[in-house]
Amino acid sequence: MMNGKMKALVIYKPNDLRVEEVDIPKIKDDEVLVKVEAVGICGSDIEIKNGTYPDYIAYPIIPGHETAGTIVEVGKNVLGFRVGDRVAIEPHAGCGQCKNCKVGYYSYCVNYGKPGHRTLGFTVNGGFAEYVAAPARNLHKLPSNMSFEEGAMAVSAGTSMFGLMEIGVDAGEFIVIIGPGPIGLTSLALAKALGAGTTVMVGTRWSRLNLAKALGADVLVNVREGQDPVKVVMELTDGLGADLVINTTPSPESVAQSVKMLRRNGRLLMLGITWEPTPLVLGEIVVKGITIKGTRGEARNALERVISLASSGKIDLKKVITHTFPLSEVIHAFEVFEKRVGDPVKVVVKP
Ligand SMILES: [Zn+2]
Ligand SMILES: [Zn+2]
Missing domain, CATH: 3.90.180.10 (Medium-chain alcohol dehydrogenases, catalytic domain)
Structure with a gap:
């Protein structure tokens, strides 16, 4: 002892x-x-x-x-x-x-x-x-090619990985991530490693959006500069909408936007937490056949997968x-x- x-x-x-x-x-x-x-x-x-x-x-x-x-x-x-x-x-x-x-x-x-x-x-x-x-x-x-700092970061990314395991990612899907913080950025990197098609990062600061770019985001949307993420996504998808939206922000408006930018039969993964009442039109969710899933923390051995992807160079x-x-x-x-x-x-x- x-x-x-x-x-x-x-x-x-x-x-x-x-x-x-x-x-x-x-x-x-x-x-x-x-x-x-x-x-x-x-x-x-x-x-x-x-x-x-x-x-x-x-x-x-x-x-x-x-x-x-x-x-x-x-x-x-x-x-x-x-x-x-x-x-x-x-x-x-x-x-x-x-x-x-x-x-x-x-x-x-x-x-x-x-x-x-x-x-x-x-x-x-x-x-x-x-x-x-x-x-x-x-x-x-931790494999020898991963630093302790990456190990600590991998634990955080375990939350993103668990969310993606629960909502599922299919090869080639059009994926929007809202909020380029640690969870949003690692969700982006993991979604790409899992075979995402076009990825869009929505944020409010260029410093973070540029990090998303460095991690491979195809399109950046800065809402603070007046860009409307729903409009951008609809234009990029011929009016059909995204397959999957990963929302990591605590803003009720962004949750409403998430539903609007989804295609029929699309999925919304909620990793951000808000306790504010959130304006959702349920008819839209029913008619479009939307799935909304929240996940908390890392479970189902998600961290093991993150470490494997980081160690093999699939995520940075x-x-x-x-x-x-x-x-x-x-x-x-x-x-x-x-x-x-x-x-x-x-x-x-x-x-
Ligand atoms: Zn944490
Ligand atoms: Zn228990």
Whole structure:
């Protein structure tokens, strides 16, 4: 057992963040201790900081759920992982016992927040620390050609991958992605790797839209410059509409637009979260035969697929990482991410 202290970011309660010395976590028999090498800041970390996350948070908590590092200790029931292995850690472990967990939908665990359930960085301590304890079933080995930063980014992309696995992507489909943030950009890269035809990225800032271009988007639409994404998509598809829209923004108007730009029998994947009432004309959904699917987090081993695609060069996760900070500057890093200082996309902290 490793004893001693480590540096960690602890959120005691909303807007009470402290970087301080805490005990190194003690692992259980089915867990490993990971020396954290990279951990990404996610929109949900900001919600945990602000007290606006729409589900249970175990304050005081060490946040951080997009974590990669090196195993330094293994529990006695751990199979297939050894000290020295480089790993990315999937945050959702679920309870392993409920109906959803049993079929691999552990991000929809019905026992969320109860004893026996765990989601790293939400209901148990996460990766904004020098060390983190993680169950072996959440570990994914990182190939030697992937950096720890890419490993952390892969966890984030697991959310995009799970969404695409659930909604399905057919070869050659016309796909629109709304919102060129980390989830939108990785959705674009993954959709292309899965065989997308024409891809359109809709956003409001050229810095991010140009990243989409670098990741292979065929058409960019900047709504802030007055471009109407529905009109653009209809023109590009001879008035038929897109096969699939992936919406990663929290804007109700963009959800309404998503339905309008879909073809008959089209699909809408919702990865962005809004709690605002959203103006949808149900008749349009029925008459056009639209499928709307929301997905949460990464499940069904999506992270394994992301790592395989990144390692084999089918997707480039490095392009999405714009800022890195040491753990001592993590509170500043949160601020940079939240206030968009210097236009960050993915901010990674390296303990
Ligand atoms: Zn996240
Ligand atoms: Zn469960």
